[in-house]
Amino acid sequence: MAKLISFDEEARKSLLEGVSKLSRAVKSTLGPRGRNAVLDKGWGAPKVTKDGVTVAQDIDLEDKFENMGVQLVKEAASKTSDVAGDGTTTATVLAEAIYRDGLRYVASGCDPMALSRGVQKAVDAVVAELKKLAKPVKADDRKAIETVASIAGNNDKEVGKILADALMKVGKDGVITVEEGRQVSTEVELVEGMQFERGYLSPHFVTDVDNQVAEFDNCRILIYEEKISSAKQLVPLLEKTSKAGVTLLIIAEDIEGEALATLVVNKMRGILKICAVKAPGYGDRRKAMLEDIAVLTGGKAIFKDLGVKLENVELSDLGVA
Incomplete structure (x- = not known):
């Protein structure tokens, strides 16, 4: 199969175009005031979501070079989700900003490797500062848990209360499983010990x-x-x-x-x-x-x-x- 090859400024611009298109779609969902995105799955009803990584995973571009830019940022968002469980939209926005400004410096003659080392130093400095600003949440601090859960639930206070209730019941070493129910209301069921869906063989x-x-x-x-x-x-x-x-x-x-x-x-x-x-x-x-x-x-x-x-x-x- 024949390969398309692109070099230098042309290649960088195509990658940037793909990164920008992905970022534009994803960053609209950023934060508690972010908007929903509607995804056409090709079958069944369209999916409405505010999850950045879900939006990112659904995007593929026709242009192969632009799509490579999309795949690079997808990987960054996916790894962020695996490590932190959240922050995929923020990771996408930061990836676009770093790449866009990085291209500007490279175009002006900056050494790409020196630029990469500088970005890493900036990352280390920001992470260190964030750790100083971070406030540990204790397992028995219901108010703090409810606040964090509400933020993770798109500022839905009802979701925050339900999750806080569940955490208070099972403790820090307990396990919480979220399943799709058949009713309109959300219910919390406490199971002592462990259960799994298997029955006796005879x-x-x-x-x-x-x-x-x-x-x-x-x-x-x-x-x-x-x-x-x-x-x-x-x-x-x-x-x-x-x-x-x-x-x-x-x-x-x-x-x-x-x-x-x-x-x-x-x-x-x-x-x-x-x-x-x-x-x-x-x-x-x-x-x-x-x-x-x-x-x-x-x-x-x-x-x-x-x-x-x-x-x-x-x-x-x-x-x-």
Whole structure:
């Protein structure tokens, strides 16, 4: 495929044109008084947003050189979002200002590398000053949390109050998950411990027939990354839990075949109080969630890269909840 090549002033001007077009679209959303942008997704209804990085990600220009300028600033905005979680619009505006003024200095004969070092020194000075001006927010300072949350929510005081309520309930080490609801009102639901959307693998594990739920207190929890299909793998652990007289919950990628049949038979005969569920999530997220469950329950997550066989798992490796 043939390549278009551009040099010197022509290339710089094309890049600047792309950067300027992106910045003009994004900076209109800046700050609490920023305006909304309407994006045509090509399917369904248009999307209305005030999020700078969302606007930036939706922009692609027809001119290849101008589009390269767009991609450069997109990268800056995206990294800012990854590191800080916000500030993408500000990053876009600053990137355009630095690039525009930088071109002016380069055109007047300034050494680009010296200019880059100067910009970095200015960045370091500004960051140091911002750290001096910053006011730490304590976990128990409801008013400060509400103010910060309101600003992050486009100066919506109702959003600020809801987030402050949630933070006060879960504390600084708690986790807040925001989900799209089906109602007009916004609700805060406090969940003690941890929950994930997975059910028992067999109805025979049910302990409350009327409500069709399986409930255990102070049960041991096996956290296993891989699929369990052989009963032979499970027998040593089942014997240990039976002798100890404890209930067992198995969380694994899947439990099938004779392994699942063995668990069901032992449960129906009253030999074991047991239940099995599939592990939550997929890929790397599943591994992270299993680690969270292990930390929460005080157990060990048995991952395949650890080289630990299921037959060698001890009761001390299991979590408790």
